[in-house]
Amino acid sequence: MSTYAQKKGFGATLWDFLTTVDHKKIAILYLIAGGLFFLVGGLEAVFIRIQLAVPNNDFVSAGLFNEIITMHGTTMIFLAAMPLIFAFMNAVMPLQIGARDVAFPFVNAVSFWLFFFGGVFLNLSWFLGGAPDAGWTSYASLAIASKGHGVDFYILGLQISGFGTLMGGINFLVTIINMRAPGMTYMRMPLFTWSTFVTSALILFAFPPLTVGLVLMMFDRMFGAHFFEAAMGGNTIIWEHLFWIFGHPEVYILILPAFGIFSEIFSMFSRKRLFGYSSMVFATVLIGFLGFMVWAHHMFTTGLGPVANAIFAVATMAIGVPTGIKIFNWLFTMWGGSVKFTTPMHYAFAFIPTFVAGGVTGVMLAAAAADYQYHDTYFVVAHFHYVIVGGVVFALLAGTHLYWPKMFGTMLNETLGKITFWTFFIGFHMTFFIQHFLGLWGMPRRVFTYLPGQGFETANAVSSFGAAFMSVGVIVMLINIIVTSVKNVKVGNDPWGDGRTLEWAIPSPPPFYNFKQLPLVRGLDAYWIEKMEGKKGMTPAEPLGDIHMPNSSFLPFIMSLGLFIAAFGAMYHVDKVSWALPVMILGLLITFGAMFTRSVKDDHGFHIHKEELMDDDDKGVKA
Amino acid sequence: MKRLAKWRFISLFAILALVLSGCGEPYLSTLNPAGEVADTQYDLMKLSTLIMVGVIIVVMVIFVLVFIRFRRKDDTIPKQVEGSHKLEIIWTVIPILLLLVLAVPTVAATFKLADVSPMDKKNSKALVVNVRAHLYWWDFEYPGQKIVTSNELVVPTNEKVYFNLKSADVKHAFWIPAVGGKMDVNTENVNRFWLEFDDKKANDAGNLFYGKCAELCGPSHALMDFKVKAISKDKFDAWVTAMQDVKEPLKASTAAASEGQQIFNKSCIGCHAVTPANKMPDTARIAPNLSNFGDRSRVAGILEHNKENVKKWIKNPETYKPGNLMTGKYGNLSDDQIDALADYLMGLKVQE
Numbered sequence: 001m002s003t004y005a006q007k008k009g010f011g012a013t014l015w016d017f018l019t020t021v022d023h024k025k026i027a028i029l030y031l032i033a034g035g036l037f038f039l040v041g042g043l044e045a046v047f048i049r050i051q052l053a054v055p056n057n058d059f060v061s062a063g064l065f066n067e068i069i070t071m072h073g074t075t076m077i078f079l080a081a082m083p084l085i086f087a088f089m090n091a092v093m094p095l096q097i098g099a100r101d102v103a104f105p106f107v108n109a110v111s112f113w114l115f116f117f118g119g120v121f122l123n124l125s126w127f128l129g130g131a132p133d134a135g136w137t138s139y140a141s142l143a144i145a146s147k148g149h150g151v152d153f154y155i156l157g158l159q160i161s162g163f164g165t166l167m168g169g170i171n172f173l174v175t176i177i178n179m180r181a182p183g184m185t186y187m188r189m190p191l192f193t194w195s196t197f198v199t200s201a202l203i204l205f206a207f208p209p210l211t212v213g214l215v216l217m218m219f220d221r222m223f224g225a226h227f228f229e230a231a232m233g234g235n236t237i238i239w240e241h242l243f244w245i246f247g248h249p250e251v252y253i254l255i256l257p258a259f260g261i262f263s264e265i266f267s268m269f270s271r272k273r274l275f276g277y278s279s280m281v282f283a284t285v286l287i288g289f290l291g292f293m294v295w296a297h298h299m300f301t302t303g304l305g306p307v308a309n310a311i312f313a314v315a316t317m318a319i320g321v322p323t324g325i326k327i328f329n330w331l332f333t334m335w336g337g338s339v340k341f342t343t344p345m346h347y348a349f350a351f352i353p354t355f356v357a358g359g360v361t362g363v364m365l366a367a368a369a370a371d372y373q374y375h376d377t378y379f380v381v382a383h384f385h386y387v388i389v390g391g392v393v394f395a396l397l398a399g400t401h402l403y404w405p406k407m408f409g410t411m412l413n414e415t416l417g418k419i420t421f422w423t424f425f426i427g428f429h430m431t432f433f434i435q436h437f438l439g440l441w442g443m444p445r446r447v448f449t450y451l452p453g454q455g456f457e458t459a460n461a462v463s464s465f466g467a468a469f470m471s472v473g474v475i476v477m478l479i480n481i482i483v484t485s486v487k488n489v490k491v492g493n494d495p496w497g498d499g500r501t502l503e504w505a506i507p508s509p510p511p512f513y514n515f516k517q518l519p520l521v522r523g524l525d526a527y528w529i530e531k532m533e534g535k536k537g538m539t540p541a542e543p544l545g546d547i548h549m550p551n552s553s554f555l556p557f558i559m560s561l562g563l564f565i566a567a568f569g570a571m572y573h574v575d576k577v578s579w580a581l582p583v584m585i586l587g588l589l590i591t592f593g594a595m596f597t598r599s600v601k602d603d604h605g606f607h608i609h610k611e612e613l614m615d616d617d618d619k620g621v622k623a
Numbered sequence: 624m625k626r627l628a629k630w631r632f633i634s635l636f637a638i639l640a641l642v643l644s645g646c647g648e649p650y651l652s653t654l655n656p657a658g659e660v661a662d663t664q665y666d667l668m669k670l671s672t673l674i675m676v677g678v679i680i681v682v683m684v685i686f687v688l689v690f691i692r693f694r695r696k697d698d699t700i701p702k703q704v705e706g707s708h709k710l711e712i713i714w715t716v717i718p719i720l721l722l723l724v725l726a727v728p729t730v731a732a733t734f735k736l737a738d739v740s741p742m743d744k745k746n747s748k749a750l751v752v753n754v755r756a757h758l759y760w761w762d763f764e765y766p767g768q769k770i771v772t773s774n775e776l777v778v779p780t781n782e783k784v785y786f787n788l789k790s791a792d793v794k795h796a797f798w799i800p801a802v803g804g805k806m807d808v809n810t811e812n813v814n815r816f817w818l819e820f821d822d823k824k825a826n827d828a829g830n831l832f833y834g835k836c837a838e839l840c841g842p843s844h845a846l847m848d849f850k851v852k853a854i855s856k857d858k859f860d861a862w863v864t865a866m867q868d869v870k871e872p873l874k875a876s877t878a879a880a881s882e883g884q885q886i887f888n889k890s891c892i893g894c895h896a897v898t899p900a901n902k903m904p905d906t907a908r909i910a911p912n913l914s915n916f917g918d919r920s921r922v923a924g925i926l927e928h929n930k931e932n933v934k935k936w937i938k939n940p941e942t943y944k945p946g947n948l949m950t951g952k953y954g955n956l957s958d959d960q961i962d963a964l965a966d967y968l969m970g971l972k973v974q975e
Contacts, residue, residue: 061842061945062946063946065842066841135839139794139838141792141794142794142839145793145841230810236809236811237809237811270693270701271695271700273703273704273705275705275706275707276705276707277706279706279711301796301804301805301806301807303807303814305737310729310734313729313730317722317725317729321718321719324715324718325711327682328714331682331686331689332707332710334693335688336702338699338700339689339693340695341694353679353682353686356678360675360678363674364671366729367732368729369663369664369733369735370664370668370671370732371804372736372804372805372806373661373668373804375796375805375837376837377837437647440647440653440654441647441648441654442651442652442653442800442801442833444835444836444837444845446839446844448842448844448845449845451848451925454648455648455652532700
């Protein structure tokens with residue numbers, strides 16, 4: 001397949017990305033799509049802060065404001081943070097374990113296209129009669145009462161993208177279990193791979209409850225059922241349970257990979273192995289496990305009674321322990337090290353105080369009786385932005401700088417990177433620190449405005465001002481990406497010079513088969529061990545031989561497109577329009593037709609022959 | 624870098640100054656607790672903050688030391704340390720102990736705040752209020768006193784008040800920040816809890832606390848405010864008697880107001896009751912009870928209480944509470960009619 005190395009026109013490149021099953025290209029697709037949705041969600045955040053900058057503002061109307069907050073939350077969680085995390089998991093995890101791809105490359109492409117079409121469907125609501133307006137939690141009584149199709153877009157869009165996420169999780173689990181290179185035992189896996197593993201397990205158990213909730217609500221809204229209608233004997237509290245049984249692990253689905261990325265950064269730029277590696281692994285698994293035991297802390301005020309509240313309060317506090325272990329292990333990784341403050345290290349370093357602030361407010365929120373005061377106020381808004389922006393978004397920005405050379409073969413500019421960091425960091429604290437106090441002073445969350453004379457004016461103005469700084473940071477980052485992509489200065493295997501894990505042992509970007517010969521792993525930080533012994537690269541674990549690779553396919557795109565079409569049919573079916581049912585059937589036929597084709601048509605892939613590999617000596621391949 | 628670090632210091636001081644300058648408003652802030660529930664919660668807040676500040680200090684000390692001592696100076700490779708069992712045990716056990724210190728009072732407070740057993744006692748003297756939340760207004764029924772009022776809760780100070788909360792449409796949450804934490808108002812079940820209003824603190828707050836809906840309930844969620852008049856037991860009893868004495872709708876006192884009353888009886892009385900007696904079931908009370916409208920402190924829970932605002936509200940409620948259920952229910956009223964109506968409503972006073 002030497003065609004891969006040739007220069008191609010735009011059409012051919014586009015077709016290549018539409019049909020690719022290569023984990024590195026799918027990672028780029030996730031990065032682009034997730035990045036675009038991040039910008040959309042960010043724009044929505046800016047609108048929120050403009051509206052709240054002064055009391056009684058009329059920048060947006062009350063109804064539109066609710067649509068904006070709903071879409072801001074939904075977009076940021078499902079369509080920005082998770083796909084961006086998936087981008088790094090796809091780009092890095094197979095390389096870190098010394099694999100040539102994920103276990104099911106075809107399914108990997110299906111996952112991406114499902115997410116993509118689900119996200120596009122959800123955002124089309126803006127142009128088709130209004131976005132969902134019941135909050136990202138979409139509590140049942142309000143969601144059922146919501147007029148128009150907004151909430152239908154939410155229900156169907158999240159189901160489609162949820163399928164993709166679930167498949168992705170399963171794919172990563174199988175990959176990590178089955179495809180580790182010789183010598184790569186579980187306790188030699190880099191922390192990012194470990195967190196991918198635990199996260200995937202969380203996805204496997206957390207997404208089905210969400211799907212169940214969404215399906216029940218779909219039947220309520222579109223097919224005349226009454227699961228959540230109190231007047232008909234339904235119960236809206238069930239939605240709250242289903243949502244949070246998913247929703248709380250979701251928080252850890254987001255934050256564990258962030259922990260993984262930071263663990264890599266601390267270790268790399270301190271030139272030290274991770275302090276307390278086994279306890280870090282243990283803490284990751286424990287956080288994942290406890291993550292399923294605490295969902296009702298989102299429902300302390302629902303009226304579950306003191307017994308349930310007390311149990312969930314104590315369980316929630318318990319999560320503070322493994323998280324604390326991690327913080328101290330990171331600090332002691334740097335202790336005695338040789339710390340270089342690169343852009344990724346700036347984010348990692350700033351993450352520690354920021355995340356500790358978010359963590360301690362988390363413990364405060366866990367105190368059930370006190371939570372009756374915090375619940376649904378700006379205190380909570382401040383808390384979860386401290387953990388999600390201070391944890392997840394910092395990690396994604398750090399990861400973008402760290403892995404950019406590995407994904408695209410060129411470095412992002414460090415000066416611009418640090419400008420992005422400082423503006424974003426200062427803006428972030430300015431926006432959210434003050435919100436703790438707004439909540440304590442009595443400002444509920446999700447309010448489209450506030451009346452003057454309640455003492456909220458100054459703090460809200462400060463908060464909105466901070467949002468402007470954050471926006472500048474993101475814009476500088478976009479400029480950075482454009483400038484460096486145009487210059488396109490090529491870099492070698494280990495551009496940071498401090499690489500420890502397998503991905504830094506191969507070219508940037510790696511050839512499409514990743515490893516010509518699978519590497520032999522001799523311990524934690526496999527590449528570092530070889531470097532310290534003066535070797536240039538990894539010792540191969542196998543003789544040079546033919547490599548079996550999967551064929552590209554357009555079917556993942558078609559399969560996902562079918563569900564996208566069917567969703568429109570399902571949604572407009574409620575309005576009794578004549579074309580709705582045929583469209584739904586057509587869409588499902590496309591999806592099932594594509595699945596049938598995939599099942600009956602043999603696709604054995606192809607082999608790269610030994611001779612070609614010898615010619616292809618360590619030539620980097622254009623991504 | 625150094626300059627930037629200084630910059631951060633200054634902003635930190637600015638924030639600190641802002642924090643010290645205010646605990647929020649006495650009628651609204653959770654940091655000005657005005658009753659036993661809020662006190663309990665404020666104590667828990669202080670305890671947890673104290674413990675957490677301790678944790679933050681430890682982390683920050685290590686953090687700053689790392690920043691100062693271990694920056695890269697040359698190309699030497701540091702010693703590769705695997706870990707330290709002693710240290711790892713320390714930072715596992717100490718947090719567990721700290722959390723226990725927090726967990727015990729948390730559990731105790733959680734049970735204390737959930738104790739509504741006096742509501743279940745036979746012949747209980749406890750004051751009970753049935754709260755019914757509606758799309759953007761609040762209905763308050765006193766079952767023991769057999770009176771109903773809306774949007775302005777009246778309670779005696781220094782006595783436990785028990786609440787039955789239920790929603791008439793979508794989920795809301797009932798919150799009087801200065802007096803105690805919130806409780807959700809569900810659609811399918813009655814939630815119960817209690818609050819106590821401190822007399823001295825109520826005086827500081829001008830005897831009027833702000834109440835809010837804390838659960839997203841639609842476009843005007845932000846405007847679903849109510850007010851709480853916390854007065855001494857004697858005054859409260861007087862208010863109850865005055866309310867109970869209103870058997871028939873109050874007669875208008877001026878000519879304009881009696882014209883307003885006629886318009887009211889034609890256009891408004893289908894939804895709005897003007898007698899406080901509790902005869903209708905809660906589901907039939909589809910709009911705020913206006914018996915003592917003239918005594919209240921806000922129009923529709925949000926606007927300053929004067930005739931101009933009553934007129935503005937009747938003219939176009941949609942401008943002030945988007946998505947409310949009043950808009951378009953009473954046809955078109957002329958400006959003169961609205962003026963008369965406002966006169967009548969402002970005169971609905973049960974107490975002088």
